Amino acid sequence: VRELDVAGSRVVIRDGALNDLWAFFATDRLREHRAAIVTDSNVGPLYAARVAAALETLVPVVITIPAGEIHKTRETWSRVTDEMLANHIGRDGVVVALGGGVVGDLAGFVAATYLRGIPVVQIPTSLIAMIDASIGGKTGVDVSAGKNLVGAFHPPTVIVVDPSLLATLPERELRGGLAEAIKHGVIADAAYFERVAREGRRPSFDLVARSIEIKAEIVNADPREAGRRKVLNFGHTLGHAIESASEYTMSHGEAIAVGMSLEARLGESIGVTKRGTADAVDSAIRAAGLPLSHTFDPADLLRRTRGDKKVRAGNVEYALPSEIGGFGSWTTPVDDAAVLSVLGRSP
Numbered sequence: 264v265r266e267l268d269v270a271g272s273r274v275v276i277r278d279g280a281l282n283d284l285w286a287f288f289a290t291d292r293l294r295e296h297r298a299a300i301v302t303d304s305n306v307g308p309l310y311a312a313r314v315a316a317a318l319e320t321l322v323p324v325v326i327t328i329p330a331g332e333i334h335k336t337r338e339t340w341s342r343v344t345d346e347m348l349a350n351h352i353g354r355d356g357v358v359v360a361l362g363g364g365v366v367g368d369l370a371g372f373v374a375a376t377y378l379r380g381i382p383v384v385q386i387p388t389s390l391i392a393m394i395d396a397s398i399g400g401k402t403g404v405d406v407s408a409g410k411n412l413v414g415a416f417h418p419p420t421v422i423v424v425d426p427s428l429l430a431t432l433p434e435r436e437l438r439g440g441l442a443e444a445i446k447h448g449v450i451a452d453a454a455y456f457e458r459v460a461r462e463g464r465r466p467s468f469d470l471v472a473r474s475i476e477i478k479a480e481i482v483n484a485d486p487r488e489a490g491r492r493k494v495l496n497f498g499h500t501l502g503h504a505i506e507s508a509s510e511y512t513m514s515h516g517e518a519i520a521v522g523m524s525l526e527a528r529l530g531e532s533i534g535v536t537k538r539g540t541a542d543a544v545d546s547a548i549r550a551a552g553l554p555l556s557h558t559f560d561p562a563d564l565l566r567r568t569r570g571d572k573k574v575r576a577g578n579v580e581y582a583l584p585s586e587i588g589g590f591g592s593w594t595t596p597v598d599d600a601a602v603l604s605v606l607g608r609s610p
């Protein structure tokens with residue numbers, strides 16, 4: 264068992280935690296609540312009955328949304344909130360988010376806004392949700408202008424992480440999560456980075472737990488992303504550009520794997536990152552079975568980085584490590600020529 268606090272949330276990490284869910288509702292406030300279990304069409308059939316049964320004295324309503332990022336929308340938010348209203352969930356309600364990051368972000372945003380805000384308990388079921396999406400209190404939905412543009416900070420009361428649930432996660436989703444684990448190693452912990460590269464494709468309990476700790480430390484140091492939290496964007500400036508250029512045929516994890524490889528090279532090319540870092544990043548990415556190269560037009564990718572939230576005063580800012588496990592400054596403005604030259608070369 265591992266327990267920690269992150270930005271006002273209690274995190275419990277334990278294999279089999281799902282069976283003892285009630286223990287984590289130990290505050291009087293949560294135990295008096297009515298629960299809306301929000302899940303998706305893949306995860307619900309696997310785990311919703313177990314979760315509902317574990318909630319002992321609560322009378323849970325299970326609300327199932329169709330699986331997939333395309334359903335992380337205001338329309339789904341409307342449907343879920345309407346269903347909760349129809350079930351007379353009042354201010355004494357609690358949302359239990361059971362699923363991957365899509366469910367977590369959407370259900371978290373429902374909880375943030377329903378009757379001006381009710382508590383949420385996160386039960387992340389994908390590797391990305393366990394080590395990234397459920398930690399830090401960011402919630403929201405996608406809109407036509409872009410991903411995650413409408414949302415709120417709404418820290419969960421409790422985050423229950425049961426790594427044994429990863430047994431049913433499809434292989435490709437698991438690899439996507441490993442990209443974020445590699446990122447956590449690069450930005451904060453060289454020993455952890457080595458371990459992720461060594462463990463390859465089957466994440467152990469400790470791999471999951473340490474990754475959560477790293478994200479928690481960073482978020483606790485800078486909950487509102489004024490400075491240090493920006494390091495979590497490593498690989499994501501170019502990664503997001505690649506993800507959108509692929510029209511989302513590449514998963515987020517696949518795109519940021521390529522993004523990390525490119526950004527490590529970018530850091531080396533402008534003298535911010537120690538030589539050899541990019542090769543080490545590449546070998547960890549390879550070990551996880553993730554891609555390293557892309558076939559997109561460099562000018563198009565560059566243009567896409569300009570639409571990014573991270574643009575400051577015309578220069579796109581990158582989160583570039585000084586070495587594996589270390590940072591000089593949290594962000595570095597980089598001019599177009601340097602970016603183009605890295606995007607143009609293949610690994």
Ligand SMILES: NC(=O)c1ccc[n+]([C@@H]2O[C@H](COP(=O)([O-])OP(=O)(O)OC[C@H]3O[C@@H](n4cnc5c(N)ncnc54)[C@H](O)[C@@H]3O)[C@@H](O)[C@H]2O)c1
Nearest residue numbers: 305330363364365366388389391392395396401428431432
């Ligand atoms: N709030 C944040 O800070 C934050 C951080 C990172 C990512 N995110 C968001 O998270 C989302 C991506 O999360 P994701 O990769 O978990 O996507 P997802 O929720 O779509 O889950 C991926 C797929 O795996 C299935 N699945 C999940 N757990 C399973 C299990 N245990 N067994 C079988 N199938 C399972 C899902 O049904 C889905 O089909 C994106 O919307 C992203 O914006 C948010």
Ligand SMILES: [Zn+2]
Nearest residue numbers: 443499515519
């Ligand atoms: Zn990411």
